[in-house]
Amino acid sequence: MTSVDALTFDDLTPDDMEAVLNLSGEAGWTQVADDWRLMMGLGYCAGFRDPSGVPIASGVALPMDDRYGWVSMVLVTRDWQRKGLATRIVDKCCEWLEEKGIMPLLDATPDGRTVYSQMGFHDLLSISRWRREGGDFGGEVTASPARAEALTWIADYDAKAFGAHRPSILGDLMTRGPAFVVDHEAGFLLGREGRGVTQLGPVSANDEAIAKSLLDTAVASISGTITIDAFDAQEGFASNLTTCGFAVQRGFTRMIRGPVRTMGDPTLAYAAAGPELG
Template sequence: MAPTELDAALLPGCLVLSAEAGWNQTAEDWSVFFARGTVFGVVEDGRPVATGAVLPFDGGFGWISMVLVTPARRGRRLGTRILETCLEELSRLGRVPVLDATPAGERVYRPLGFRPQFGLTRWQGPGGGGVPAGVRAMAAHDLTGAIAADAHAFGAERAPLLGGFLGRAPEHAFALKNGAGFVLARPGRVAVQVGPLAAEREDAARLLLEAAVGSARGPVFLDLADRWESLAAWLEERGFARQRPFLRMARGREAPFGDPSRLFVAAGPEFG
């Protein structure tokens, strides 16, 4: 069965699929793809058994994520067909395909022309703590600056995404008092997901990360760029452990979009 575009009426079934895989996404996360991108899938008996999502950006690239196949349907090339459909859609839109690959995914993507850009690591640990000096709760008027800082780091403006994160969880949003960085976080299915975090320097990013982790109650996930070794050491001291690696990859392009020296924590593999 060929993949087709899914409508939002199938969102509950998509959520079941990601929960079945043990992923952290919520219905609000899935809603972003239906509202701002395209969700492709294979539907059997009224429910999705395979999905993939495309989220185009104005920076000349588009994100591929949520490539999922229910265990009972694996081994039938459904995931491959979904991926091919996502690539066709981004080609139609004139966007370079980008994604955060797991090690298993990397083996699939490299033969398709995807090239590595930089590594990230998913960290998992406990929330709790306080807000350090130099950091304050983020307010609505901070959003314009955060959008600009995120665009610089990520490579494209994501105003609706960041505005949605702030609206969903203002208690997890922080800005530096000097305006040189921000962090957002959001409740997930099993843990608070920290990110994105953009700043001008690593010491500033440490303050923001401490505030975001401190605001959470319960488990925390975050995807830290591998270049920030001192932040990784701080996470270990804080009781965090490495969960899994990701590799940011783009089809036919090694140079990252945006400025990786400003990107500390990604928004998650579903959003980049």
């Protein structure tokens, strides 16, 4: 097999779309070309190429604003795993953010958490991915579709709940999947179509009843499989997910490289946008 020394670390661009989709597909992840295009356009996407120039590993550093950024899409094709490539990619992505004064965060799997803890990351909070396989849902529809002009207040509300201002990301999500709001700017839910699944999130709301209204409306609008990454601290929202037919699939730990701090207002945040988008 070719030596690691023969690999080239390089930027990845939309010209590499087929290769990066193969990487996420091989891992069983649900990202589609629109997800990769968004991250490549707003952040730094890089990885290793084999001697023929084909990407065999990837990573993304995605600034949220001038304070916080996400490290994600750390993927290594099967034949090149356990050779230290993922660690090197995470270091490169963190360096790219930190050179701009941006603090790196990520949502780690249990295995990833062990590695990232040794790289200066510290736990912030826990997240569970819930999955619903589809079928009829008789929940009450009380939220309204989000109009384009709602982006301004949605971005401001999200910044309060999430802790960073990311209108470009939210605006992209509003064009790609479920997007619902509650009157008087009391909460919102966004989502996106992935490979074989609809990912719901972020979900932010003034209280649990509003979050439930948004969830019920979204689930009623989708016939296929749904996933949502819900914050474990919102125990009442977890009960609503169970009522809607969701079951826990796996867990994540949100981690930060730098001083541990509370981001945003966790009482308003019910679900994340996903490990790649925060």
